[in-house]
Amino acid sequence: MGFHEFGNVETMSSLDKKDTAKKEYVSFRDVFNFLKKNLLILGICSASGAVLGGLYILNSESTYMATTRLVMDPEQGRIVSQDAATGTVIIEAAEIASQVEIVKSEAIAQAVIRKLGLTEDPEILNTRSWQSIVKGSLKAVADLFTGGSGEETEATSEEEVMRRTMGGFLSRVSVRRVGQSYVLEIGYASSDPQKAARTANALAEAYIRNGMNDRADAAKRGAIWLESRLIEVGRKAREAALAAEEYRNEHDITAMANSSTLDQQQLAEVSSQMLAARAATAAESAKLTTLVKLIEGRAADGNMEEIANNPQIQKLRDDIRAAETRLESLRSRYNEGNPAITAAHDEIARLKAAINGELRQIEAVYRSNLETARTREQLAEAQFLNATKKGADKNIARVELSEMESRANTYRRLYESILQQYVGTMQTQSFPLGKARIVTAATAPFGRIWPKPSIILPFSTVLGFAGGLMAAILRNGLDRRAGSGERLQRELGITSLGSIPVYRPQLDSGNGSKPLPTTMLPLRSVLDMPYSRFSEALRSVKNSLDSIIPANGSMVIGVTSIGPGEGKTTVATNLAQLYQNEGQSVLLVDADFIGSRLSRLAASAAQDVGMKPVDLSYIGEQPLVLQNSRTSAGKAARGVAVSELERENLHVEEADEANPVPLVTVEQMKQASVSSQRYGHLTTLKEAIAKMRRRYKVVVVDMSGFEDSADTRTICTYVDGIILVLGNSNKMTIERLADALSAFGKSRISLLGVIANRSDARRRQATV
Structure with a gap:
């Protein structure tokens, strides 16, 4: 038992309680009970949907679809790639989609309508939308009040009839690509199977004929343009070649057999000599640096060839090793300061001084070689600078000449390409080929495509059930009754x-008294x-x-x-x-x-x-x-002491047997x-x-x-x-x-x- 304060009672619809709905758990039993509770609504709505579907089937006019198939002739330019794993050729989807739209274009539709005389076909005219009917009625009323001329009205009426006929005609045309192939399937829906087949074949023939006419017209226009372009490009190619030869002779630029000039070949040789002189100078400088470090005692001999092959230095090094051996022997026998040990030290110092003298002589040779290498390097650099200075003007001329020759070659290749296209266009113009051909002609279908009971009846039943389910959900959600x-x-x-x-109430109250x-x-x-x-x-x-x-x-x-x-x-x-x-x-x-x-x-x-x-x-x-009182009566019967108040209650109970x-x-x-x-x-x-x-x-x-x-x-x-x-x-x-x-x-x-x-x-x- 709890206290309630009702001054601020607030309620909200169960459809708006998002937070509460997130915490609620819906079990399968809840769903079953919901469906059981609304079984009548669901059954009525489902049955109504099935009945409406049946009425629609009975009152709808049968529609037949005739299809014809044609294959497009693929060209090499329409293949974009090939799968390396399977080898499957990937066809450009945009090209096929373009052809599908061309088949459904107004030009093809107009050709078929004129050929078959469909402008007065009641089947097509009756497929107009209510918008077009309203527009036509309003326009007719407006013309009636404005009083337009008869000739203009007749022309406008003919154009409107064609546009209206094309709208109804195209609504019955279907074009699709068969799988990933080059095959297009053209279909036409009609209540007459024979007319459907005849119209589908006429669409395919009109598409093929339109493609042939387009290619012939394009080839004719292309030939005229290519011919004028060929003459212009040939003239420009000839002028560019003559200008390049005149510029070459003017600047005395001689070409070698390998397509290079004489100046360029001489400059390359001088450059090679300069690089060789720089390499020799660097080598001599490295040798001198190593020898100087050796003399100063900062590095070993580094296996230098002149030191290794010098017999005098090798003999002095052997004497130093023998003197050092004797010194170690004397140290083991005598103390420091002994005359023999002092003489051994002096001998080692004399030998090292002799080695340094030999190294000084080699250093002088290295310095002489370094000076010679530097002189050669300076001479080579001077020759290179001279050659570069002389060829600077000709280099600028060569750049201009190269551009002129490139322009001449471009015009020449363009001329040859245009010439090939011109020859191909002339051949196409003389014998145009269609882009597609019919592989399967349309025949009168045996079965209708609409209405289909196997689709409409289940769909209408499910739609009715969905409507009933929605009505039940809304009823349950909007039900705000306090009965639950x-x-x-x-x-x-x-x-x-x-x-x-x-x-x-019962007929007999059972109280034995008069009816109440x-x-x-x-x-x-x-x-x-x-x-x-x-x-x-x-x-x-x-x-x-x-x-x-x-x-x-x-x-x-x-x-x-x-x-x-x-x-x-x-x-x-x-x-x-x-x-x-x-x-x-x-x-x-x-x-x-x-x-x-x-x-x-x-x-x-x-x-x-x-x-x-x-x-x-x-x-x-x-x-x-x-x-x-009954408890008190029991106490009294058992002889138990009864209080005054209990006796009072017992007395009241005995006085009134009805126990009111x-x-x-x-x-x-x-x-x-x-x-x-x-x-x-x-x-x-x-x-x-x-x-x-x-x-x-x-x-x-x-x-x-x-x-x-x-x-x-x-x-x-x-x-x-x-x-x-x-x-x-x-x-x-x-x-x-x-x-x-x-x-x-x-x-x-x-x-x-x-x-x-x-x-x-x-x-x-x-x-x-």
Whole structure:
């Protein structure tokens, strides 16, 4: 049991709840239940779609398609590449697509229309769209009012007839490429099979004839252009060749056998000599640098040829090694400073000085060689600069000459190419060839292509089913009725206590008394029909309430509705009778200060409806009694001590065998209130409820509809929890209920749940 604040109740459509929809899980059972619930709509829509499809088949005119196939002669230029793995030739798709569009062009269509005389064909004229019909009618009316000339009207009419005929004609033509081949399939649809075949063949012949005429005309125009171009290019080629020869003679440029000039050959030789001199200078400089490092002791001899082949240096090196050997021997026998060791050191120094002298002589030779190499290098560079200076002017002339010769060669090659094209064009003009030929002529088809029952009937059925499914989804999504407990919980956070079916009285009430009015029978349903669907539903609601009633305490339950006539009094009365007949201590309070139906019945027929008014003065400050009268009677029978209050209850029970429900009426409340206070009955009711809960375990308070009653909204704050009765939940929407609950404002009340009264839901059959 929780408190609710209805002042800021907000609702939103289930179609707009994107965040909530993401968290919802839809199982196969949900889908099955959805389809089962909307089975009638789906069946009607599917059957309607199938019927409409059948009517369309019966009322549609049969259409036949005749096709003819022609193959295009491939040319080498139309092959763009070849697959290296499979060797398959890849045909340029744009070329084939272009031919497909040419077949469907207006030129081909106009030729076929004129040949077959289709301008007056009613089949083609009837295929006009409604736009063209409207335009034609408006134009005719405009011409009628403007009064155009007859000749212009006739010419315009002929042109419009041709355009209109071409529109209807082309709508029946189909052209497609067969696979990845050069074959084109041309088809024509008509209600007459013979006319379809005749027109398809005429299209193929017109396309072939158009291609031949185009090639012949193109060849003729090309020959004229090539002839003029050939004369012009030949003249330019001759002028370019003469200009190149005159420029060569003017600048004395002599060509060698290998297409190079004499100056260029001499410059190449001088350049080679200069490079060789630079290489020799670099080599001598490297040798001298290595020898200088050797003399200074910064490097080894580096296996220099002059040192390795010098016998004097080799002999001195052998003497140094022998002297070093003797020095090591003397050191092993004598101490440092011995005359023998000093003499050995002097001998080694003398030998090294002799080697350095030899190296100095070799250094002088290297320096002489380096100077000679540098002189040769300078001479070669001087010759190269001289040759370069002399050939600078001729180089510029050679560049100009090269450009002139290139221009002359270009004109010559262009002339030869144009000459070849001219010869080929003349041959094509003399004998033009078509780009395609017919491989399969069209014949009259045996079967129609439209309408096809095998396609239309399933498609129309599926389309009808889809429409029904869409209607069911929209119906389910837009259904905002509050009849679903799950929807109440999701939208408003309100728990559903159950659904009560429509009350259906029996012919024999079973109470043994005179028949009661029909309006009074529902008030004692649990007494007259204890195991009816109505009573069983109320018992289910009571079981839901039992779980929240404290075991050692009491509870005050208010029963209300949005407006009058929703069955709240019936629910309150029968609920109190259920508690009374199950041995619970219960009190029924009529707090409906507007209708006061229970109070009026108590005054006229209290015994008939199983109620008994009690005196408010009888209820005093008594200890809490949770036992019922039957329990007290049992104690008395067993000789157990019974309290004074229990004896009082037992006495009341024995006095009234019918066991009526105690009732506090509206008049009692008003009489007990202060007469000077206009709304004193509310204070009296609040005090009475506080006293009643000490004597009774369950107090059921029947209130007016809260939407138009401020008393009810106030009384709801007195009770422990309220039950909201919806008279017809299938007509009550979530928004309507939310608006009604917002009438409580900021009042904090405990809403136990909602009871859907007068529900038409079928009772589920128990399965064994």
